[in-house]
Amino acid sequence: MLDDSLKSQLQQYLALLRQPIQLIASLDASQTSVDMRELLESIVSLSDKVTLDTNGVDARKPSFVVARQGETQGVRFAGLPLGHEFTSLVLALLWTGGHPPKFEADVLDQIRALDGDFNFEVFMSLSCHNCPDVVQALSLMAILNPKVKTTVIEGGAFQEEVTRREIMAVPIVFLNGENFGSGRMLLEEIVGKLDTGAAARDAAKLSAKDPYEVLIVGGGPAGAAAAVYAARKGIRTGVAAERFGGQVNDTMAIENYISVLETDGPKFAAAMEAQTRAYDVDIMNLQRADAIVPASQPGGLIEVKLANGGTLKSRTVILSTGARWRNVNVPGEQEYKNKGVAYCPHCDGPLFKGKDVAVIGGGNSGVEAAIDLAGVVKHVTVIEFMPELKADAVLVKKLHSLPNVTVHTNAQTTEITGADGKVNGMRYKDRASNEEHLVPLEGVFVQIGLVPNTEWLKGTVELSKFGEIVVDAKGHTNLPGVFAAGDCTTVPYKQIVIAAGDGAKAALSAFDHLIRTPAAEKPVAVAPAEAALA
Structure with a gap:
């Protein structure tokens, strides 16, 4: 699970622990559980201040809690926190073990003073580069304040829940079951939303x-x-x-x-x-x-x-x-934002695994997005307003080599359609013939430049x-x-x-x-x- 180089680095970090911690795992018979056990056992082998308990009873399996020794509450990771989130796991271990976080003292005091019942769930994907900031902020809050509970959920490991809760963009945060916010959020921003007097x-x-x-x-x-x-x-x-x-x-x-x-x-x-x-x-x-x-x-x-x-x-x-990011400004874009309409293929692409999606825009950003998505989704439709793609020739050549990509140039997007609160298609007009077309799909990535x-x-x-x-x-x-x-x-x-x-x-x-x-x-x-x- 961890190569020798990563183990060596992690061992150096774990040497900074000031107090013992424990990992409480809730496992099942899945391959992800096997991988999770291997990861946790690797961590335990690197420090005598870390122990492992595999008798957890959390409903989400596989998952594990990072908690202080003798306690059962802490930061819970549901699924494997690897990829961009491995740093989040390391910080959760260090902060739980007493290593001081590098944030302003007044922000940390704000967190400790929060009063209420805060049960956070944050959904992330391992390829999302905006997710770690949110995950780390909510993890620190749970470590500093016992009234804050945080569960970090890797969407790929809990596809059924992602589908049931209609999660189509990450990071997305729920507080006590209600939508709290989506997209990149800093610690100060999250605390400010909870502490109503902070702005003044x-x-x-x-x-x-x-x-x-x-x-x-x-x-x-x-x-x-x-x-x-x-x-x-x-x-x-x-x-x-x-x-x-x-x-x-x-x-x-x-x-x-x-x-x-x-x-x-x-x-x-x-x-x-x-x-x-x-x-x-x-x-x-x-x-x-x-x-x-x-x-x-x-x-x-x-x-x-x-x-x-x-x-x-x-x-x-x-x-x-x-x-x-510039909006395409057609009916359905605002209505279905984060419900199929997305702007970051790296963050949200994994949520559309095996599905049909479109990319609006044929410049470098659009073509790069289409190439990335083609490796994850079932099919990509590229819509470009101009008669030719505007991206660099090397990118265009790569795009045309992919078997699951269709390109429509000289095409004007006219509407993003949906049903039951999420995207189900996109309409575009052939600018040469004025003929209207409807493409059934589940995601639209807008990549048409900046404002x-x-x-x-x-x-x-x-x-x-x-x-x-x-x-x-x-x-x-x-x-x-x-x-x-x-x-x-x-x-x-x-x-x-x-x-x-x-x-x-x-x-x-x-x-x-x-x-x-x-x-x-x-x-x-x-x-x-x-x-x-x-």
Whole structure:
């Protein structure tokens, strides 16, 4: 189950355990149970602080609990936590064994203070790169607070339950049997949804911060590069981001970033954040900007208003809000989102094993998605609006070599159909003949490009007809002291390496602005008596 190299690494981690733990397994006669027993016995063999009890009686079999010695409650894994989730298992072992988690102390205190009955179930797939963040967050909550119960369910091992509960996207979280949320969620976000007073406290805390010299809105490659370059100038730098890493977190293979032969999005994002923190940048995650207020005078402070009611101030601002998946905007798309309509083939593809699916989009993203899905699903139908596929020739050649792929070009998607709350087909129109076609299927993956996250800037910052922030060669916008970089701008070619370069350039431009623009003097308060004599 674990090769010698992985066992050696795991043994080093288990040496960090501060207190004994036990693994309580509920097994049956299935092959997955045999594999689970082998995995658990391997773990036990690597540390004298870990014991195994195979007399568990949980209804979900196979499953096992990671608990402190002498206790029966902890984090439960139903199915094998391998693939992307092996790290989640290792962290559950360490945290249960007393190794301190690397999160802010106030967040950990928030978790311990939660009062109520919280029974979480999180469904994941082993190929999902967004799932570990959710799994690890809910695992830590169960370890820190006895009122929180967490079960991590590998969808491939419990297909009957996945079908019965109509789960068609991961990660998806249920709280006390009700849908709590889907998609990637950070620990702070989950805790914030449970702690209703957290938003107001956070807003007050943010508004009380001293002004920055450079404030970056957005934490993708452009934002991270801007933060590093600004901080290296020795100036007070902050980053307000919905999630650090941005869309990079949703990218699987990264093979064209110079000096990095190969990596994946989550690792790349984690490395960006680690480097940014190394320069003592104030990173404020889970913050969505709502408005920007220009400085009232040269050298004055620019305000960025946040969705939670807080306000941040800075002498300069760099906008690097990135972009998001573009919707196809046809009937049925919103209605069946996460019920057959999906945007991440790596995350959700395994849930459609043996089924018929479609991919809308014939660019690199769409063709790569179709190639990946073809190895999992029964059949893939590719729909491309233009007369030819727009993907690289090598990808198109690979796509056409696959026996379970059908390609329709010059085709316009008109509707995603469904019944009983989930997708059952898709309609498209042949643009040459105007003939309508209905394709029966169970999943639709939308891969038609990006739309910039700039709606909140309308009326203040100049935008192009596509909603991109208009910038010059140095990243200046139409507002003094406000710069922009990355996928949200008019700079062509939306690539990680280009965004990073633009972020560095924007930071250098912001620094140049700071040294050439004296800070505005604060107005002197006039006493009432003096005002009366004036």
